[in-house]
Amino acid sequence: MAKVAKAKPSADPKPKATRTKKKTPKSEDSSDEMPKTTKAKTTKTRGDGGTKRAKKDPNAPKRGLSAYMFFANDQRDTVREENPGISFGQVGKVLGDKWKALSEKQRAPYDAKAAADKKRYEEEKAKYNAAEDEEEGSD
DSSP states (O other): OOOOOOOOOOSOOSOOOOOOOOOOOOOTTOTTSOOSSOOOOOSOBOTTSOBOOOOOOTTSOOOOOOHHHHHHHHHHHHHHHHSTTOOHHHHHHHHHHHHHHOOHHHHHHHHHHHHHHHHHHHHHHHHHHHHHHHHHHHO
């Protein structure tokens, strides 16, 4: 039979008072109220209230894909065939579950593709940056 620990009486004989918050009528100009809309903190803003973002160069090299993205691109059609009428979000869920179930040996070809794509991106980026530096130097 298990022993049940009894609660020890506290040394303070007075029971602790619980604090209750008094409700006061709120005035319309109360400074404690939260604003109705919040804006994201930005360093640069346009006159129309939006944020200013640098234009992306269309000639810049595309980022390398991850091993998972190579896997997802490879398996997406089979998942859709196996599950007709599946929603976009559900396809992603099924692909994620399949990816998690893969062993290291099964992931190896996708990791190799990702490493090769990363190398391609770094080479293209180096060429792009060198060409961009030449343009700035000639100005």
